[in-house]
Amino acid sequence: MVPPSSTPPPNPQQIQQFLSSVLSQRGPSALPYSEDTKWLIRQQLVSLISNYPSLEPKTATFTHNDGRSVNLLQADGTIPMPFQGVTYNIPIIIWLMESYPRYAPAVYVNPTRDMIIKRPHPHVSPSGPSPSPSPNPSINSSMTSTYGQHPPPPGPRVAATAAAAGYPPSPYGRVQHPQHSQARPTSTDDAAEVYKRNAMNKLVEMVHGDIIGMRKAREVEMEGMFSAQAVLRRREEEINKGLKEMQDEKEGLEQQLQVVLMNADVLDSWIRDNEGKIKNLGKKNNNVDVDEAIHCVDVLSKQVLDSTAADLAIEDVVYSLDKAVQDGVVPFDQYLRNVRLLSREQFFHRATASKVKEAQMQAQVANMAARISHFVS
DSSP states (O other): OOOOOOSOOOOHHHHHHHHHHHHTOOGGGSOSSOHHHHHHHHHHHHHHHHHOTTOEEEEEEEEOTTSOEEEEEEEEEEEEEEETTEEEEEEEEEEEOTTTTTSOOEEEEOOOTTOOOOSSOSSOOTTSSOSSOOOOOOTTTTTGGGGTBOOOSSHHHHHHHHHHTTOOOOOSOOOOOOTTOOOOOOOBOOHHHHHHHHHHHHHHHHHHHHHHHHHHHHHHHHHHHHHHHHHHHHHHHHHHHHHHHHHHHHHHHHHHHHHHHHHHHHHHHHHHHHHHHHHHHHHTGGGOOHHHHOOOSSHHHHHHHHHHHHHHHHHHHHHHHHHHHHHTSSOHHHHHHHHHHHHHHHHHHHHHHHHHHHHHHHHHHHHHHHHHHHHHO
């Protein structure tokens, strides 16, 4: 016999929170009960604890006869057993198997070290289950308190449930029960109270089902909204990217427009400056001087013209020498000497033209910058 516990009974709200937490877990840590029965299991455990505050719901590992281990719910604690005017606290463990509530739970006597089971006992074997198993199809052998009735107070009768379901013997020790023990009949609630409690449980189950349906519908709606939001965000990114490209293209076109405007201005100036010369050339068609047909605008342009003309002239001379060597008109040693001299002179003309072009480019950039500032202002 276990003395009454001095610790206060567990808080019903904490028990409900604990059961809701463990029964709502998903993944590898989820308890092996079907989803449509978890609400009923929670209600029955809450009702059991409310009728027997000495019991406490827990989760623990249960090992089957075939060696399989599974994490299950259990109610661990003591139940009162009146005997000859004295109430004894019998330690038991009620296991809710995977098939609960379709099949009855497994109930074991959990004796302390100084307790043994009387031999021979008519209802409990030395290991904790019933020695003479008998089928018990009732699913409420230890949970009838849910429907307004108390389970049988003596441990030996509820222990028969474990052996009837084919569960392994208890690994606990032995318990010594008082001799000639007789269980007192349990008291039943009023029929109206039972009907009221059943109606409330049914109503709670219906409300729970409606809540689950509404939650699933809202989850589907939220998933659709999240998908639409993702599409809108992707389109927003595409629109922003396209807008940036259009802005960059606009800036590039504006720069090209400035260049075109500057070139048009330059061409207009050149036409105005050379319009009179074109008329004079028309009057002197028969006496056109090639050197007078084109005038350089500045010294740099004249240097480029002279260097380019000399470079092309040397190119023609080298080509003529190649033909002469092939025809045998010019000796090969004289050909090499002349080509060497011409190549050196051609190199200097090309270097001069390159430097002059670079100076012209710098001047043109400075002129464009001045024109841009003029247009901007």
